Amino acid sequence: MKIVKSIRDMQSYMFHLKKSGKSIGFVPTMGYLHEGHQQLMTKAREENDIVVTSIFVNPLQFGPNEDYERYPRDEVHDTNIAEKEQVDILFYPHVNEMYPKDQTIKMTVHQRVNVLCGQSRPGHFDGVVTILAKLFNIVYPDYVYFGMKDAQQVAVVDALVQDYNFPVQLRPIATVREQDGLAKSSRNVNLSNQERNEAPYIYQALLHGQELIREGEHDAQGIIQEVSHFIHTHTHGKIDYVDLLSYPDLERVNQLHEQVILAVAVYFKHARLIDNVVLDQDGSFATAIV
Template identity: 45%
Template sequence: MIVTKSIEEVRSFVNEKKKEGLSVGFVPTMGYLHEGHASLLKESKKENDITILSIYVNPTQFGPNEDLSSYPRDMERDCKIAEEEGVDLVFTPTDDVLYPGNYKTYVYVEGLTNTLCGRSRPTHFRGVTTIVTKLFNIVAPHNAYFGQKDAQQYFVLNRMATDLNMDICLKSCPIIREEDGLAKSSRNVYLNEKERQQATILNKSLNEAVNKVKEGERSSLEIVEGIRSTINSMDLANIDYVEIVDTETMQQIDEIKNKVLIAIAVKFGNTRLIDNRILEV
């Protein structure tokens, strides 16, 4: 397994493999890998000849009061997991490689980025779309893999790739959960014991919502109020948002029909967690 900080080495490696007629899969991450990331790597390995992993904590997607400096990092452990999963190359760029002095260029997707997490974190998606565009330009994969936990991110990036005519297929993979239902996240390590116990309410509230829709409920207001009530039964939960949106526009809808995203973001202490369900009715 190759581990490199060099853009030139990544491009040389990929070009060589493509000349051999091999397909390239790509999993971009911020590291501190867990089973969710491993599931993306497994999917890439299954569908491609070559799998490339990037590990980079991207500063431009963090707001001024967010957890950039404290975001968990463990490069040695991450590389060990990558090797166990059969990754061919790990790209570990530094800030000066990706954002050299006097950097001025950003990518922005209109409309889809000012709702849900974009409303709470107004500069977040500009950072995400910019870094993923840069990584796509460097790696030039055939396929790229993302987790459904960050559903808005996937829909934003898929729109970006379509609009900019990127010859890359983006794939969304299922959320991987702990045994008690909490979605796997690098930020789960921030939770204290009581916060961790109460955080399972996110999955429970979404399960209840899905059951109500299956039973025939179509009012977004009714479903949202039910989710909020369930989450608010936990005294440490502080709701950021509970919304039901159209997956094409990321705009709230009154009636649940076609393909919708039920998305929630809740803080426990200083830790902000997200979860969701995608339904087709």
């Protein structure tokens, strides 16, 4: 595995690979790699000649009350994981390499952001699209991989690619689940035993919502209430949100006539868990997500 730290080296190396006609799969990360990232790398490995991963803790996507400095970093661990996943090139730039000075030109996301988790993180996605625009111009990927666990991020990256015609195809990868349906997350270890037993009901609640749609329920508020009630009944978690929005536009819907996302966030004592399903209007799992 080749480790590259400079933008100039990366661009010249990637240009060389691109010219040779090899397909390039890209997994951008902030490091501290876990099973979710590995899933993306596995998929990228299956689908491409060359797999590139970037590790960069992007200060622009942290809010003033979010602790950029304390975000966990582990170069040795991450390098080992990437090596194990047969990543060909690891782009690992220093913050001064990516942001030698403040951006003169800023990107701001005006839709798809003031809902779901984005509500409580103003400016977060501005930072995400800024770093991705830069990375796309450095890595020249054919395919870029993101997990559907963060479905809002996928929607925002879709807007970036569409709005600015980046010649890259977005590959959203299905959320990986435990056998009991709980979405895998590094935060699951912070659940108590009882909470861990209750947590699978979050996904059960989403499937309950799906079932309602399948049965012909088209009223968004009705479905949201049923799903919320299901979570209340089966867990001690505190609901942050349950929402049903068009996808990937993430706009409020009253009646279901398009692809939608049913998404939830639930606080347990030491962990906030999120999950979602993207559904066609008949309630079946969506296949062409973006």
